[in-house]
Amino acid sequence: MSSDDMNIRVEGLGKRYEIYAQPADRLKQMLMPRVGWALGRPHRDYFKEFWALRNVSFNVRRGETVGIIGRNGSGKSTLLQMVCGTLHPTEGSVAVRGRIAALLELGAGFNPEFTGRENVYLSGLLYGISESVLRSRFQSIVDFADIGDFIDQPVKTYSSGMYVRLAFAVAAHVDADTLVIDEALSVGDVRFTQKCMRYLRDFQKRGTLLFVSHDTGAVTNLCSRAIWLDGGEQVMDGSARDVVERYLAAQHAADRASLGESVTVRTTANSDLPATGEDHGMPADVVDPRKAVLNGEATRNLIEVFDFDLEQIDSEFGAGAARIVNVQLQLLGGDGKAHRLVAGGEVADLSIDVDVLQPIDAPIFGFYVKDRLGQRIFGDNTYVSYHERPVQAQPGTRLRAHFRFRMPVLPSGDYSVDVALATGTQESHTQQHWIHDAISFKAHESTMRHGLVGIPMHRIEIEQVGA
Numbered sequence: 001m002s003s004d005d006m007n008i009r010v011e012g013l014g015k016r017y018e019i020y021a022q023p024a025d026r027l028k029q030m031l032m033p034r035v036g037w038a039l040g041r042p043h044r045d046y047f048k049e050f051w052a053l054r055n056v057s058f059n060v061r062r063g064e065t066v067g068i069i070g071r072n073g074s075g076k077s078t079l080l081q082m083v084c085g086t087l088h089p090t091e092g093s094v095a096v097r098g099r100i101a102a103l104l105e106l107g108a109g110f111n112p113e114f115t116g117r118e119n120v121y122l123s124g125l126l127y128g129i130s131e132s133v134l135r136s137r138f139q140s141i142v143d144f145a146d147i148g149d150f151i152d153q154p155v156k157t158y159s160s161g162m163y164v165r166l167a168f169a170v171a172a173h174v175d176a177d178t179l180v181i182d183e184a185l186s187v188g189d190v191r192f193t194q195k196c197m198r199y200l201r202d203f204q205k206r207g208t209l210l211f212v213s214h215d216t217g218a219v220t221n222l223c224s225r226a227i228w229l230d231g232g233e234q235v236m237d238g239s240a241r242d243v244v245e246r247y248l249a250a251q252h253a254a255d256r257a258s259l260g261e262s263v264t265v266r267t268t269a270n271s272d273l274p275a276t277g278e279d280h281g282m283p284a285d286v287v288d289p290r291k292a293v294l295n296g297e298a299t300r301n302l303i304e305v306f307d308f309d310l311e312q313i314d315s316e317f318g319a320g321a322a323r324i325v326n327v328q329l330q331l332l333g334g335d336g337k338a339h340r341l342v343a344g345g346e347v348a349d350l351s352i353d354v355d356v357l358q359p360i361d362a363p364i365f366g367f368y369v370k371d372r373l374g375q376r377i378f379g380d381n382t383y384v385s386y387h388e389r390p391v392q393a394q395p396g397t398r399l400r401a402h403f404r405f406r407m408p409v410l411p412s413g414d415y416s417v418d419v420a421l422a423t424g425t426q427e428s429h430t431q432q433h434w435i436h437d438a439i440s441f442k443a444h445e446s447t448m449r450h451g452l453v454g455i456p457m458h459r460i461e462i463e464q465v466g467a
Helices: 023-039 076-084 116-126 131-145 148-152 160-171 190-203 216-222 240-258
Strands: 006-019 048-061 065-069 091-096 100-103 178-182 208-212 225-230 233-239 303-305 322-332 347-356 363-371 376-381 398-406 413-424 429-443
Touching: 006 076, 006 208, 048 076, 048 091, 048 208, 048 225, 065 076, 065 216, 065 240, 076 091, 076 100, 076 178, 076 208, 100 160, 116 131, 116 148, 116 160, 131 160, 160 190, 178 190, 190 413, 190 429, 208 216, 216 240, 225 240, 233 240, 303 322, 322 413, 322 429, 347 363, 347 413, 363 398, 363 429
Parallel strands: 048 233, 065 208, 065 225, 100 178, 178 208
Antiparallel strands: 006 048, 006 091, 225 233, 303 429, 322 347, 347 398, 363 376, 363 413, 413 429
């Protein structure tokens, strides 16, 4: 592999700290070795060594996205600080080509006494962007951060979410070749997180990304490769899926070991399981027999839906022959009535209203449900249902599409729905109007713990077979 393909090269990297038991030991360490050398006597150290990182080596190609995972104290942040040049290594070397932008910790690089406006210029100048360029990009940065009048308030008055909004907005406008993010997406509302994820996916097409997160789902979703650190040492470097699976298995084994239980971690080659082609008599509409328990005997509701608001839409596109004017998600309880709060597993009705502005033929309505990281969990469109009898509409008319489905059981967290109207065919179509994050909803206290979604079970039972 050519060295020209490398954006980051790390070789034998290590960082050592000297831990002193008391302040006087620091003074002794400064003086006694010199006295011993002058007298020709051996000297002793008055500190304990602590290696936050040691013997770490890896290369990152241009355009690659690499996740860094590990427990707290494993050396992840220390590694990123040395990659960014804000911390000097004790041993080894690190080389980075091009401009690097970083979100290392909350508000890093900001002066708390300065206003947001002043910190935009301060940070931009530190990144090497000229003042004239910053002036031309300032409004775009403000729009991305979306913190309103707080842009002219001291950043010491900002919430954690506002810090991240402004820091990310600056980093997104400095033409970086490499972007380093350390847990920056763990704060902020769902709409801003989705905006950041769209930016990161676009940045991946042209730049190098180093991403640190305790959210292993985010790592496998964003990264093609991951590096696992533990106790300051590099444990594994490989595909994101393989590294995350090994890491989670090791953490589970460690947790069980702390309780005196033994768990064996075994890694085997992945294999694809053949489909059986059997449906086992699954009915068309499944009602989970555990529903009363999952819902807390129908008294605890777990999914909360928020209304569509055109003024809150900050990302949309389309050719403009029609415009989406309303989106509504109704969750129907066991009584068949719409509720704002339900548990998951109920019937959901998603409706999309469109005003037709120009003559359109064969409209295709569609939607995606996404988690907070922008992962598309499920979705559908109207093409298959209407391709043999396409709808036609003239200007001044309104069309409404309904999607009725059983809502999966969702892990706790924030979700959003993209909606769209296109014309054409499944393979070749024009998006007339697409709205990112048209509506959002939140899953509270889910009984579903693993995976992206849970499915209502038709039957669950245990039986004894044989002696």
